Amino acid sequence: xxxxxxxxxxxxxPGNRVLDLGCGDGTLLDFLQRERGATGFGLEINPDxxxxxxxxxxxxxxxxLDTQGLGNFDDRTFDTVLMTQALQAVRRPDMVLEExxxxxxxxxxxxxxxxxxRLRWGLTLKGRMPESEAxxxxxxxxxxxxLCTFRDFEALCRQxxxxxxxxxxVDGQHQNSWLARLWxxxxxxxAIYRITREET
Amino acid sequence: xxxxxxxxSVGIVTPQTLHFDAPITLACGQTLxxxxxxxxxxxxxxxxxxxxxxxxxxxxxxxxxxxxHSMDERKxxxxxxxxxxxxxIDTNRFFVVSLNNLGGCHGSTGPNSVNPKTGKPxxxxxxxxxxxxxxxxxxxxxxxxxxxxxxxxxGGSLGxxxxxxxxxxxPDRLRHSVVIASTPRLTAQNIAFNxxxxxxxxxxxxxxxxxxxxxDTVPRRGLMLARMVGHITYLSDASMGEKxxxxxxxxAYKFGYDAxxxxxxxxxxxxxxxxEMFDANTYLLMTRALDYFDPAYEYGGDLSxxxxxxxxxxxxxxxxxxxxxxxxxxxxxVNAMIAARKRVSYAxxxxxxxxxxxxxxxPRYTDIFTAYMDxxxxxxxx
Numbered sequence: 001x002x003x004x005x006x007x008x009x010x011x012x013x014p015g016n017r018v019l020d021l022g023c024g025d026g027t028l029l030d031f032l033q034r035e036r037g038a039t040g041f042g043l044e045i046n047p048d049x050x051x052x053x054x055x056x057x058x059x060x061x062x063x064x065l066d067t068q069g070l071g072n073f074d075d076r077t078f079d080t081v082l083m084t085q086a087l088q089a090v091r092r093p094d095m096v097l098e099e100x101x102x103x104x105x106x107x108x109x110x111x112x113x114x115x116x117x118r119l120r121w122g123l124t125l126k127g128r129m130p131e132s133e134a135x136x137x138x139x140x141x142x143x144x145x146x147l148c149t150f151r152d153f154e155a156l157c158r159q160x161x162x163x164x165x166x167x168x169x170v171d172g173q174h175q176n177s178w179l180a181r182l183w184x185x186x187x188x189x190x191a192i193y194r195i196t197r198e199e200t
Numbered sequence: 201x202x203x204x205x206x207x208x209s210v211g212i213v214t215p216q217t218l219h220f221d222a223p224i225t226l227a228c229g230q231t232l233x234x235x236x237x238x239x240x241x242x243x244x245x246x247x248x249x250x251x252x253x254x255x256x257x258x259x260x261x262x263x264x265x266x267x268x269h270s271m272d273e274r275k276x277x278x279x280x281x282x283x284x285x286x287x288x289i290d291t292n293r294f295f296v297v298s299l300n301n302l303g304g305c306h307g308s309t310g311p312n313s314v315n316p317k318t319g320k321p322x323x324x325x326x327x328x329x330x331x332x333x334x335x336x337x338x339x340x341x342x343x344x345x346x347x348x349x350x351x352x353x354x355g356g357s358l359g360x361x362x363x364x365x366x367x368x369x370x371p372d373r374l375r376h377s378v379v380i381a382s383t384p385r386l387t388a389q390n391i392a393f394n395x396x397x398x399x400x401x402x403x404x405x406x407x408x409x410x411x412x413x414x415x416d417t418v419p420r421r422g423l424m425l426a427r428m429v430g431h432i433t434y435l436s437d438a439s440m441g442e443k444x445x446x447x448x449x450x451x452a453y454k455f456g457y458d459a460x461x462x463x464x465x466x467x468x469x470x471x472x473x474x475x476e477m478f479d480a481n482t483y484l485l486m487t488r489a490l491d492y493f494d495p496a497y498e499y500g501g502d503l504s505x506x507x508x509x510x511x512x513x514x515x516x517x518x519x520x521x522x523x524x525x526x527x528x529x530x531x532x533x534v535n536a537m538i539a540a541r542k543r544v545s546y547a548x549x550x551x552x553x554x555x556x557x558x559x560x561x562x563p564r565y566t567d568i569f570t571a572y573m574d575x576x577x578x579x580x581x582x
Contacts (some may be wrong), residue, residue, distance in 0.1 A: 041544075047547075047564055050547055052571070056575065057575050061544070
């Protein structure tokens with residue numbers, strides 16, 4: 001299993017109710033259901049992913065976060081709301097974070113770091129929009145319209161009184177690396193944040 | 201008529217008539233002392249009777265959902281696109297049961313059956329049947345067939361309402377409820393269209409207050425009009441536009457009021473054909489069953505409260521151009537299921553054919569339906 005998913009599953013308690021925003025083909029939810037006894041939904045807009053989810057027994061709702069939001073979910077419906085590698089693709093990440101912590105007690109968010117040294121390098125020396133393993137698209141066709149750095153994200157959390165319970169930083173292969181831990185905003189490619197509004 | 205049967209067809213099928221002697225009490229308070237249900241089955245019931253799927257039909261449907269009655273039959277059953285070997289409801293794995301509902305006009309007891317008390321057809325005296333009544337009769341049918349729990353109850357439109365009602369009335373007797381192109385209740389506009397259809401029938405001079413059989417006649421004109429207006433609501437503006445546009449039957453306007461546009465002659469043809477094979481009292485009954493369906497009604501309009509007893513998993517599907525039961529109506533249902541903490545999957549399928557899309561196999565519809573039913577089959581070991 002991908003190391004980032006390995007980290008995430010450790011943060012989901014057995015029997016938890018989980019909502020996965022942009023659940024893809026349902027790999028993570030399927031794993032959480034089978035291994036952690038979790039229940040819940042995935043939201044997805046990609047037709048092939050939706051079909052795959054249905055075939056493997058993952059409850060999936062076709063719902064677009066940008067146009068439909070999460071208004072159909074009551075406050076505190078879920079223990080954990082997941083969003084892996086999708087925050088940078090929604091129109092208003094700040095509002096999605098608000099909604100995540102309204103419908104769930106805790107959020108787990110992963111996204112690529114736009115301040116990684118290789119991206120800085122590409123922009124500074126080549127003068128071209130950066131591309132990397134975590135961001136493999138061209139500037140004109142990228143779904144990633146709201147890129148940010150780890151520092152940007154943490155500043156937004158502070159501004160919104162969102163508490164960061166844990167942060168793990170991994171490289172493009174989703175591997176732990178001591179370098180990334182040393183200087184995350186420069187050397188980390190992907191971060192996994194565990195956030196909440198609740199006091200400990 | 202097929203020259204040879206397609207390999208993915210269930211083949212030649214023969215309906216059976218099952219007689220029920222125990223009285224059934226209906227929502228209206230009346231009782232039917234005995235009644236018949238006509239059914240067809242496809243596939244084989246497995247040893248632990250866990251692979252049974254119930255098909256619920258819509259307004260003008262019946263038991264003949266798949267296959268052919270004979271090599272001379274022009275068209276296969278009404279949902280042949282989805283039922284058969286290798287199709288979404290795979291008859292190599294499932295035992296599929298399809299029936300004509302009570303009040304129907306294709307062999308099950310209904311308004312044109314003989315009332316044993318009078319020796320004459322029931323006609324307008326046949327009780328008004330509700331979706332819950334149908335579900336009750338289907339549960340008795342399941343008892344008869346030795347099916348304790350359906351792997352899935354599946355239906356489109358009015359059939360979807362039955363699939364939903366099953367999950368509320370017999371929560372432990374189905375594992376999955378598949379609700380396609382349906383709605384948790386009719387809107388005022390839906391009821392209004394039904395009322396136009398009923399008025400067309402009841403104002404036909406040949407209707408005779410529903411006792412047309414006594415006069416050896418049929419309100420053909422009324423039924424035709426009812427079907428014409430209904431048919432418009434089953435299609436989309438775009439699909440009608442693509443099929444007919446403003447095409448004329450002849451080259452020029454004739455400055456008269458006969459059927460000059462292709463769409464006019466199409467509707468007349470559909471209406472006429474329907475009026476020859478459908479019973480007027482059954483049409484009234486079916487539209488009323490639609491009007492009355494509203495499981496949330498007893499719960500102050502709160503559908504999620506009505507859903508509380510439910511124990512199954514739901515698949516809800518809607519179609520983008522369906523303006524009879526719009527995707528918004530399906531989403532209303534899905535949101536109530538979410539609020540009631542039920543397991544549900546939902547997709548809105550892009551299809552140009554309006555409400556009728558649930559009968560037409562488009563790639564995404566077929567893929568989703570197949571994937572979901574495959575998983576149901578695996579779950580019950582079929």
